[in-house]
Amino acid sequence: MTMCDKIRPRLTAYLDGELADEHGSVVRGHLRECPACREMARDEAALRDGLRALAPVDPPAALWAGILARLAAEEVADARKPRWRRHAGRWLRWLRAARFAPTMPQLAAAAVVAVAAIGLLTWRTHRSDDAGHVVVAPPLVHPGHGPAPVPPATQAPAALHGDVTEELLAEPAQTTASYARVIEELMKLAEQDSTGWSAEARAAFNARITGLRDAIARAGQGHPSHLAQSSMIHYLQTALAREDGLLAAGGAQ
């Protein structure tokens, strides 16, 4: 790669006064020596000055009247809409304001996912209901006769009973551990990346991480802890998505 190839991508930033001193000095030094790059820079400066100097375009006098007429027409059309369409419009506007404007394929995909989820839940509920009859039914007690013997046919498979209960009890702990693994992996990546960040960005990042770790410690166990861990993962992902670490300083609060 020649010096010209390195300098030319930086010309725009240099001309706009956005290069740090040391980089600006390198560009200036090259421009003194290289007539081709100098001419390119002069052309770009002339172009930029020419663009800045373009005369403002005045809107036509009738524009305001046209806007008022369109507003009036839309309001009349709104008033004539059936009630359900006005409500649908409000919902769509709300979704758009929430930066979510579903397209037809997205709606179809959401419907498929919803149907699948309902199907799965129903199936699982039925299955656990069946299991519940077998597993947790208390033995019948006959007063005065002692506990009735449990017929062997209705006895739950002991292994299944034990496994499911243990699994359910272990689930939150497994989730906590899995979140913790993700956090540690992201932290390793952040440590590598942070060498390229400014000292200020690094300090802000470290302060935020300390705060997030405190929040995890304060949250205790279970769901609150998962939420705190999830916040930290989100922050780390967002910070890592930036090449310059700027967001680490200010974003993803």
Next chain:
Amino acid sequence: MTDLAEPAPAALAEPRTRVSATLTDDAHLIAACRRGEARAMEMLYHQYKRRVFGMAHRIVGGSDAEEVAQEVFVRVFRGLAAFRGDSALSTWIYRLTVNAALSHLARRGRRHEVGDEGLTELPAPAVIERDSALAARIETALTQLPAGYRAILVLHDVEGLSHEECAAILECRIGTCKSQLHKARARMRELLGPGLDERSSPKP
């Protein structure tokens, strides 16, 4: 003209934002417009009409600019009730303007049975009149640019918005905005040909 062998003058590094409305002014204006006060609506229109129309004019061209500007202001007045103030009012209005202009171009492209992507790939006319004034040549070259490049050049260079504002309007990262500006200017230089600076132009 900038002497490029000398250190960049301070003027280059100065912020060039021309927006002066304060948040408080905007908040009052928005509240009055939401109440449907005609005077406030007209005030908001006058505050933003030049920039909105100017951006629309340079992105979609003179013949459709009025239609796009009308659409933008109608969306602004009808959307103010849902405006949450996540960004400055000006940023929101300019975002609506750029989006309306780009959507208009896409619709126009479909009507002409040529997609927007197709339009961007059309070769530029080989000769842009060299003897016309620089401003006229720049205006002509702007019309040959892909719409996205045109938008960033209009926002940053013509309207003088900062990279931060451009990134907020275009909903992209500041780095993306800078690289798009660099590419857009390079494309403009290609369209206009060398010797833009009078000092380096060949003498007739």
